[in-house]
Amino acid sequence: MGNHLTAPDAAGAATTALPTGRAPKGTPVRRRPVCRPRDTARATGSGHAERVFLVQAAFAELGGSAHGPGKIAEFTGLDDSVVYRILQSGIYQRIFERVDRGLYRLRTSTAQLAFTALDHRLDGAAAQTVLRELRMATDGGLVFLYMVAPFSGAQRQCVDMAVGDSDLAELGMTTRDVLSVTRSLRTGASGRTILAYLPQKVQQRVLAEPVPDQAGPGVYRDNDALSASLAEVRDVGHALGYEECMAGWNSCAAPIIWDGAIMGSVLLLKPKPVMPEAPEAYIEATKEAAAELSRHGAARPSADEA
Structure with missing residues (x-):
């Protein structure tokens, strides 16, 4: 018998041995396709x-x-x-x-694609319920929901709140202050909470921005101290703010994360005389509110994944 060679199948494995000699005259020869590496990748x-x-x-x-x-x-x-x-x-x-x-x-x-992915992830009524429950759990604290702003780069935007009958005048702020101070990610507990989970390149760009002129006396002006605070936020899962956005108000914030991506933060705000230091119960309530909003927005595993 003559020598034989093996021909690879579509998966690259050896198959039927083929004779190297010429087949008898009149015998049909069945040629097996030989898949090259690039064809293998294309097959699947x-x-x-x-x-x-x-x-x-x-x-x-x-x-x-x-x-x-x-x-x-x-x-x-x-x-x-x-x-x-x-x-x-x-x-x-x-x-x-x-x-x-x-x-x-x-x-x-x-x-x-992003808008389609976010559609129906978080019902407005459900979010308002979570915010109101946090307000009750913190003895009437002012509660805000901040999300990453979609059209203004690395900034934040207030999209919902539970503040009772309070208004901007009570906070000592104007609409101009809201747009210039609270949208910055380097200012306030809610901003730093979001910034802590953004890519490092985005963090560096935000750190290069100037501190808003209207920021409070407790704002981080030193970038090294600000960077250290971001590491602490990731370590403990929340941020505490002391008169960062405005004088006389302290805060606590926790991150909202959907499918591993930072989407926003929940902010609790109370007057400094009432909350010189955030009690542990307030911190845990804020973190639980953020966790609940994270659960609302996260993808549900399919039946095959469960």
Whole structure:
């Protein structure tokens, strides 16, 4: 008998031995397809899909306005040519856009994906219930719900509150103060709580911003002290503020995290004479309110994952 070779199947494994000699005349020869490595990845689709997701995630992790294929390749560990092909394909799929020669960024149309993902995650009535319960548990404290602002970069925005009959005048603030002070992530317990869980590149950008002129006397002006406070927030799961946003008011805040991403924070605010130091019961109530809002927004495991 002549020598035999083995032919790989679609998974690359050896299959039926094929003779090396010529088959007898008139005998049909069945040729088995030989899959090359690139065909193997294409057969399942998972390899290519994972690479696409890696490139998309790189833009979020790297921060900044735009990046080239080389930078993305270095960050993801993918080949430059693979990244370039994904970017080019993404342009036609309206996922990426080329903003300059060799530089790309995510299209704003990708925000629609985020809005769709957030839709129905948190019912307004449910959030208001959580905030009111926190107000009751803290003996009439002023409670605010801050979320990461979607259209103003690394800032925050107050989207709901439980303050009873209180208004801005009672807090000694004007609408201008609210827009200039409480939106900064480097000011106040709620801002620092959000900032603590953002990527380091975003933190550095916020630390480079000036302290709002209207900030309170307790605001962190030294960046080293501010950075240390962020590490403490991550360690204990909450932040305490002492006259940071305005004189005469102290605060406690805890993070709202959905699927591993920081979305906002719950803030408890009380006059300094009433709360010179936040009692442990107030801190735990604030953290539980934030945890409840986190549970409302987190993805539920499917039946297959359960």
